[in-house]
Amino acid sequence: MRELSFVMHVATAAVLVWLAVMDVRSRRLPNVWVLAVGLLFFANALVVRLPFADVAFHVGTAAFVLLVGAGLFALRMVGGGDAKLAAAISLWTGAATLPATLMLVSLVGLVVALLGLATRRLDPVSCFGPMRALAMFSCQRGVPYGVALAAGGGAAILLPVLVPLLKH
Incomplete structure (x- = not known):
């Protein structure tokens, strides 16, 4: 069980890396890859037998983040893909570590x-x-904030499974 959960965390981080690359290249975060981040959370919840109440709490957190993101999108402050990706990442983090995750994303x-x-x-x-790689970050085409979401969110998703490995 623990090994499969680790694989799912790493797979989620890999999807986030891919999303960051796509955002830098095209300033788009395709729904299918954002959805994969969310679905991997639910698969992991099944593997680790996360209680239904905890899953519901994570879903509630993601719904709140999506609502805030939709508001920011309506104000043209963030892209729609960024709002959806933030919600998918918050599925993984839940409310307890959401502030730390948002701090990582902000940095x-x-x-x-x-x-x-x-x-x-x-x-x-x-x-x-x-x-050329540096020029892809030019803000002339908009800020690829998916990179920040992917890096900060990926760190928040991976750290809980990496820290115990480092202690051994």
Whole structure:
């Protein structure tokens, strides 16, 4: 059971990495991959036999985050994919660790925003190699906040299963 749960956590982190790459490249977070993050939570909940009340609490947290995200989307402060991804990540974290997760996301988001500002005059089409990768972050195309969500959320999802391994 524990090994399968670990695999699901790592798979979720891998999906988040893929979403970050997609956001940098196209400024899109495809629903099917965001849905995979949420479905992996439910699969993991079955594997670890998470009580129904706990699952319901996680779902309630995700619904609240989605509602707030929808409001921010309506105000054009975040993208729709970002709102959905934040809700999917909050399924994993629940309310207890949501503030810490949001802090991680915010710190990474600051780095992403600064990188976007620093590269705003770079054109990915005219750059090569590592400079092209940096130019992909240019805020001229919008801030790829999915990167911050993926990194901060991924850390929050992986840390609970990695820390016990490091203690042994």
